[in-house]
Amino acid sequence: MPTLPGYAKVYAKAYETAKNKGVDIKDSIEIDAFSNSYISDQDASDLFKARVKIQTRLCANEYVTGNGITAYTGKEFSNAYGVVETFTYDKNPQTIGKMLADGRMKMLDTHPVQ
Template identity: 30%
Template sequence: MDTDPELLAALFGIDNYDPSQSFTLAVIDMQKMPPKAERSSFIPTYDNMRRFAEQELTEKEGFTKPCLAAILTPEFSEGYAGFMAAYAGTGKNVHNRDAVEEYALETIPDPELRTLNRARHVMQGEFGANPLFAGDGMTKVDQNNRYAKDIGQNSGVVETFTFERDPLTIDELQTLGAVTLIPAIPLKA
């Protein structure tokens, strides 16, 4: 089993791999999870994510059905990826909603497009649908990752999105025998 954290980051569409951090791979056996937990799992296509977001994100936060229909398309995703790449080039934290919103105010003249980018960024923060989210159930390989050429393809793994209203801790999962923890060891120095 490959446990190199940088390789896994490339395959899972994680574009902010930090080699100075240590990583552990958590393999969860869903068959050993308690049935009472409120859990929803699905393949994260654009349509499935839109349906899920319609249930979980409120209009108060700006997530109307037209907004979700607009931001969950290949065309919008391409523009969002460009926006976030430009923002990342500023060196500011890509997870800071206020800073991203301020950058959008400075760089996007169209108020509706700013609102859509803000909504897409909130979705990224809440559901992990980062700029490499392909919307077809596959991850995009981060082409800036040094493993990208070794992988030799644009798609990484088939994704499964699992949302739990009250997720169990690693300790609780270990008590149930539902998780195996494997140290992620870099292969390339």
């Protein structure tokens, strides 16, 4: 995933602007047009387009911060971060059931922090 210090915030802002302008994030022609008009630096534009591809193809949304924790989007608390979320790209992924069964994964009970 393209990660540069602070890029998650830059991406989230550009992504939000694209959404507000009605850009279809899954349409590469619309993304190209938006990126080329909104982002003046070619490298930054290319980085944005690459990050959009990661989001649309691999479901790493704009709330993935690049530090293993997602941005908190709720209004109930003043937390900056939400849940811990890993993003793993594996050419031979296994199901959660298989990983639980063979001991590579363990399910933990959790409770909301008050």
